[in-house]
Amino acid sequence: MKSYLKIYAFSLLIICNFSCNKDKDSDENLIADAVDAPDVILGTTNICDAKGNGKLYEVGPGKEYENIIDVPTENLGPGDAVRIYAKSEAYYERLIIATKGTKEEPICVCGVPDEAGKLPILDGTNARVRPVNVSSYFNENTAYLGIIVIARNYGNHPEYINVSNLQIQGAHQYMEDDSQQSYIMGTDELKPYSRASSGVYMRGSHIQINNCLVRHNGNGIFGAYNSANDPLIDVRLNNNIIQHNGTYDVSQQHNIYIESEGLVSIGNQFGPVREGAKGTNYKSRSAGDVIMYNYFVGPAARQINLAESENSVDYFPGLTSFQTTYVAGNIIEGNENGSATMLHYGNDNVSASPMERGNRKGTLYSYNNTFVIKSNIELSYRKIFFDVTFCEGTLKAFNNVLYYENNSSNGDSQISFFRESGTAGLVSNNLISTATIAAYNTKYIDEDQRRCAETSLDFKELESMLASEVDFGLDKDNLYKLTSSSKAIDAGMDIPSEVLNLEFQFKSPSGVEPRTINGAAIDIGAFEFN
Numbered sequence: 001m002k003s004y005l006k007i008y009a010f011s012l013l014i015i016c017n018f019s020c021n022k023d024k025d026s027d028e029n030l031i032a033d034a035v036d037a038p039d040v041i042l043g044t045t046n047i048c049d050a051k052g053n054g055k056l057y058e059v060g061p062g063k064e065y066e067n068i069i070d071v072p073t074e075n076l077g078p079g080d081a082v083r084i085y086a087k088s089e090a091y092y093e094r095l096i097i098a099t100k101g102t103k104e105e106p107i108c109v110c111g112v113p114d115e116a117g118k119l120p121i122l123d124g125t126n127a128r129v130r131p132v133n134v135s136s137y138f139n140e141n142t143a144y145l146g147i148i149v150i151a152r153n154y155g156n157h158p159e160y161i162n163v164s165n166l167q168i169q170g171a172h173q174y175m176e177d178d179s180q181q182s183y184i185m186g187t188d189e190l191k192p193y194s195r196a197s198s199g200v201y202m203r204g205s206h207i208q209i210n211n212c213l214v215r216h217n218g219n220g221i222f223g224a225y226n227s228a229n230d231p232l233i234d235v236r237l238n239n240n241i242i243q244h245n246g247t248y249d250v251s252q253q254h255n256i257y258i259e260s261e262g263l264v265s266i267g268n269q270f271g272p273v274r275e276g277a278k279g280t281n282y283k284s285r286s287a288g289d290v291i292m293y294n295y296f297v298g299p300a301a302r303q304i305n306l307a308e309s310e311n312s313v314d315y316f317p318g319l320t321s322f323q324t325t326y327v328a329g330n331i332i333e334g335n336e337n338g339s340a341t342m343l344h345y346g347n348d349n350v351s352a353s354p355m356e357r358g359n360r361k362g363t364l365y366s367y368n369n370t371f372v373i374k375s376n377i378e379l380s381y382r383k384i385f386f387d388v389t390f391c392e393g394t395l396k397a398f399n400n401v402l403y404y405e406n407n408s409s410n411g412d413s414q415i416s417f418f419r420e421s422g423t424a425g426l427v428s429n430n431l432i433s434t435a436t437i438a439a440y441n442t443k444y445i446d447e448d449q450r451r452c453a454e455t456s457l458d459f460k461e462l463e464s465m466l467a468s469e470v471d472f473g474l475d476k477d478n479l480y481k482l483t484s485s486s487k488a489i490d491a492g493m494d495i496p497s498e499v500l501n502l503e504f505q506f507k508s509p510s511g512v513e514p515r516t517i518n519g520a521a522i523d524i525g526a527f528e529f530n
Contacts, residue, residue, distance in 0.1 A: 045117075045165055045211065047083065048108035054079020060112075060120070061087050068093040068122075069130040079105035084166065086114040090121035094129040094171075094182060098137045098152040101160035103206070109148075111165035119213060122147050124170030124182055124193065131186035144182065144191065146201030147171045147217070155229045158204035167213040171197035174216075174248055174274065195247045198222040205233035211510070212240045216274065220245035220255040225312040232260040235286075239267040239511045246277025251301055253277065259285035259311055262321070266290075267504075267512040271297040272335065280305045285312070288321035292328050293504050293512045293526075295479065298335030298374075308347040309358035316358065323362030326500050329515075331479050331526045333372040336379055336407075341419070342371055346389020361392035363425065365499050368492065370401040370480050370526040376410035382440070383413050388422025391452035396426040399492040401525035403472055403480065404433035416440055417462060423455035429493040431472060431524050432465045479508060481527045488524035495522070 050056040059065045059082065068091055071082055076099045084091065101107035111120040124147050134140050138153045147168045150158050171193055172180055178192035198219040200209060203226065214220045220242040225232040235258060247253045255270050263286040271281040281300035282291070285307050296303045306325055309316040316322045325345065332342055345364045366386070373383045385402050386395055395418075404415045417432070418424075418439040438457035473486030482488050495502055504512040505527050515528050523529055 045113055047112055048081040048110035048162070048164065050081045051079035051105040054081060054105055056080075057082045058085070059083065060085030067091070068095055069128055071130070073097060073130060074099070074132050076107050078102045078107070078160075081108040081110070083110055083112050084120045084122075085112045086118050086120040090123035092123050092125060092127045094124060094127045094147050094149070095122070096129060096132060096137070096143060096149045096151075097158055097161055098132075098150075100158060103160055106160035106162050106206070108162045108164070109166075110163070111167075113165065119165055119167045121167040121169065124172075124197070124217070125180065126190065127170070127182040129182070129185050134185075141194075142201070143185065145171075145194065145196065146198040146222070148200045150200070150202040150204050150207060152204070153230055157231060158207070160206045161204060162208045162210065163200065164208075164210040164212065167215075168199040169214070169216040171199060172216060172218045172245075172247065173197070174218075174246075176247065176250075194218070195250065196222070196253060199245065202235070203230060203232050205231060207234070208236040208238065209240060210236075210238045214240060214242045215244040217245045218247055218253045219257045221258065223258045223260055225259050225261060225316070228315070232258070234262040235260045235264070237263075237265040237268055241269045241510050243269070243271055244274045246274040246279040248274075248276040249278060251278040254279040254281070254283045255300070256282045256284070258283075259309065261286070261312070261316065261319070262288040264290040265294060266292050267294065267506065267510055269295045269297070269508075269510045271300055271303070273300045283307060285309050285316075287312070287316040287319045289325045289327075290500065291326065291330060292500070293506045294330045295506050295508070295510075296330060296332045298333065298338035300335075300338055302339045302341050302344050303332050303334060304342070305344045305348075306346075306360060306364070307344070308360050313358035322360070325362065325364045327364065327366045328368055328500065329502055329505055329526050330369045331372075331506060332369060333480070334374050334383070336374045336376075340380055340382055341384050341387040342373065343385065344387040344389075345395070346387070346393050346421075359390065361390045363394045363396060364388070366395065366397045366400060367495065367499070368399045368502055368522070368524070368526060370403070372403050372405060372480055373415060374405045374407065375413040376406045376408040377413050378408070378410045380413045382416065384416050384419045385436075386417060386422065387419040391421055391423055391455060393421070394423045394425040397430060398426060398428045399522065399524050400430045401472070401474070401480070401488060402430055402432040402436060403474065404435045405476075406435075417457055421452050421456070423452060424457045424461070427457060427461065429491060429524060430465045431467045431488050431491070432462060433472075434466045434468060436462065436466065438462055479506070479527070480525075482523060482525060482529040484529070486529065489529050490519040490521045490523060492522035492524045
């Protein structure tokens with residue numbers, strides 16, 4: 001396990017500054033060299049540049065290319081960079097990337113903000129796309145599944161693609177009335193979007209989405225692993241704001257919906273979903289999930305849903321990385337009208353995976369997160385922090401703030417740590433609201449509904465971690481950061497050496513900043529008190 005973690009942690013050097021960005025300020029913006037944490041940029045927008053023998057394509061008013069569709073994107077190769085300059089109106093255009101970069105010379109597509117910091121907008125409304133021979137790349141439907149489509153079928157998939165500094169919107173069928181459309185390539189004929197269309201649709205390997213605003217799509221970002229010849233490998237989401245995606249009254253579209261071999265999400269703001277949509281904020285069927293230093297905000301069907309493998313059912317379950325998931329340093333804020341579940345780990349349904357081959361039954365590490373449940377008995381009878389589907393699913397939860405907020409005069413909802421399943425591998429040094437019970441009704445022996453009673457939690461195990469409203473000392477108007485009166489200060493346990501280290505914390509509205517221990521021990525929750 002330790003050797004695997006060292007190898008995997010090394011892969012967390014995620015921001016593309018060494019590969020395709022020309023830093024406008026200085027290398028002092030890079031604040032981390034450790035192999036168990038990302039390289040981080042503080043407060044700068046990095047503009048892509050060509051590398052090696054690559055070519056720079058500039059798009060916008062007064063540039064070589066007026067429109068995105070004028071750029072010969074079908075010929076992009078290692079080191080090529082496409083700069084899209086902000087203008088007063090949106091680019092009503094879509095973009096297909098179906099070629100390969102390299103590790104040292106990725107293909108980069110980036111926006112250049114205007115003087116006010118406004119990102120260039122790619123809008124799918126009646127959008128045009130550069131004509132390509134789709135039979136040479138993928139089936140015709142795939143070409144219309146996103147504003148940015150990164151895909152090419154069967155053994156020749158895109159590699160080393162970086163997308164940054166763009167506002168991506170308008171690929172949806174929100175009301176399912178065929179009103180949102182784009183042009184069929186090479187024609188003046190409009191075609192309705194699928195409700196599953198995405199801001200970014202991807203299949204390939206080594207794909208980064210950095211510093212983008214993705215909103216008003218069916219799925220915000222979608223990607224799936226279909227086979228060894230049609231994979232999705234090593235996806236990095238860094239410093240993005242991904243919100244208001246989904247389909248009205250439909251639960252199948254989400255802000256994030258990805259099934260990848262390796263998915264690392266750092267410094268993002270996720271949520272809420274689009275008004276009236278019933279999707280999830282962050283849904284992953286991936287192997288090797290690392291979710292660190294993000295801000296999740298409701299409403300959403302679930303804030304985080306770590307579900308069974310689906311397309312990858314013959315491959316992912318055999319990977320060590322499918323059995324180890326990290327959720328650390330996040331603020332996960334529910335909403336009174338949102339789901340009953342904050343973090344789900346397991347299966348959407350107990351029997352969802354064919355012959356149970358893809359069931360998620362590994363270990364979930366949840367540490368130094370700040371969870372906030374908002375509800376009252378009139379709105380919801382039950383709310384749950386951790387919903388673990390199987391008794392074979394192990395939760396190791398430490399240094400978390402588990403806070404329940406009832407802003408009404410109504411009685412409290414029943415708040416539970418677990419739902420009804422899940423094994424408690426390590427539950428320590430958490431600060432938990434007094435309304436919380438161990439699992440469904442476990443405070444009352446005659447109503448015990450635990451299906452894993454021998455390995456689950458007993459209420460007595462939580463009692464020492466329960467805290468009053470005064471004890472929490474949270475600043476509700478500032479991401480629930482600690483105030484000087486909080487009992488979370490210096491109350492955390494040391495981060496075990498076998499898990500990913502915690503060196504940063506979320507920085508609003510997206511990004512991260514260094515986290516430095518100021519006292520005798522690390523503080524409980526997503527932020528260190530300063």
